[in-house]
Amino acid sequence: MSFQKCLLNSTYLNIVSLPLPFIYPISAIFPISSAQNPPLYQTLVFHHQLYILEREALFEGRKKSENKAKMGSLEPETHISFNGSCNVTGKNLSTDSVINLDETKGKMGSFEPETRISNGRCNGTGMKLSTDSVINFDRGDPTMYESFWQEMGQRSTIVISGSQSMSYFSDVRNICWFMEPELAQEIKKLHQLVGNAETKDRHIIVGTGSSQLIQAALYALSPSDASEPMNVVSAVPYYSSYPPLTDYLRSKLYRWAGDAYTFNEDAPYIEFVTSPNNPDGSIRKAVVNKSGGKMVHDLAYYWPQYTPISSAADHDLMLFAVSKCTGHAGTRIGWALVKDVEVAKKMIKFIELNTIGVSKDSQLRAAKIIHTVCDGYEGGDTGGVERFFEYGHRLMTERWERLREALRESTLFSLPEFQLDFCNFTGEIRTTLPAFAWLKCEGDIEDLEMFLKSNKILTRSGKHCGADPKYVRVSMVDRDEIFNLFVKRLSVCH
């Protein structure tokens, strides 16, 4: 064992059970000066500061906790103890190592019932789709990709044994200690292949879907000591989940402040920039552009099947997700690419408090899925199946053509038009083919959602996106048979 490891193990592990008032200064704990060994000293200082922060948080938490219920902070003992990290680092158990047998439990909420009642057999209920089935296009459930993955068969299968993935920890050398190294590697490879985002000098943070990372970003970008909550904005029409994700806990750190176009307060703010945009597919840039602003670039749809890849995105905080990239919404994996290490650390802290990391099983599955996608472009055996992004692009092209064709003569409905752009990934001029159709009623109907509902088509009203109820958002990424039924039914709606 190296001197560094030995020093960290023997000295550091022994002090974890000390109460807060007995936290020693670093010089008393580590018998080494910055001049003797600068890199080691820096490492020790970093760990020491991390430790003190966590002890403080724990001490505060214990003071406030009257009923002894655990509020979900991963206790520092777990963070640094042997039985947490040994699987990954190979450190040896010594007789005075901390043994951590504590646990923390959490529980999460419900799913909208409407989603479960329709799209019949396709949602796993065993029911058959009939001509008068309710079509649920309210959610963007990307089941369109199922047929591709069925064709991939064993090439995308992983087996996880009962003894695998058991620890909370994945890689304690990474600040994102719950991130599986294989997944980080595959994510970098994927971005390099597609050319849609810079990964160099970025921290990759995995989340339980990008929904969790949206909340982690809000937490990380809002100062904890501000007198007023941070304003959170996005340009109308915005992703309908931003307002509830911001406000559902009535946080004192941040609050939903609405449309970015009309935000004119002289106060700090966070702007969600979604490009291509959900719900209308537009290519976007930040609109507020004031000092004190922080941007979250939600690039969930910045993939070649949806839009030309015009450049590698290079923003401070970017979000992606397997749900929209490969269609694996149920795997619940998203990732953030973050420039600033302090922001990254706070996001990691949020995920630690929220879910003590992210399912390893899901991460390993996501890594395998991404690997399969990349492999197709690196000369791997695809078994004669089209490569993933070509497959996705072909389906999206066909669907958009069919929808436009069905509405070509319509005086009741209209769809947005998109510009052509050069795609660096394919070397072709292409148009945007959004995952949602932003359908507008040009007739007298004021509430398009209700009108379509009466025709057994469930959609999301524009009012949830800060827009007029004459608009609805319609999923373009459901299964073929449901999409076919939708186009047929819409074309006879008057």
Ligand SMILES: Cc1ncc(COP(=O)(O)O)c(C=O)c1O
């Ligand atoms: C713009 C945008 N961001 C984030 C998400 C959340 O994705 P995830 O499934 O990764 O939580 C969605 C899902 O629809 C989305 O449309």
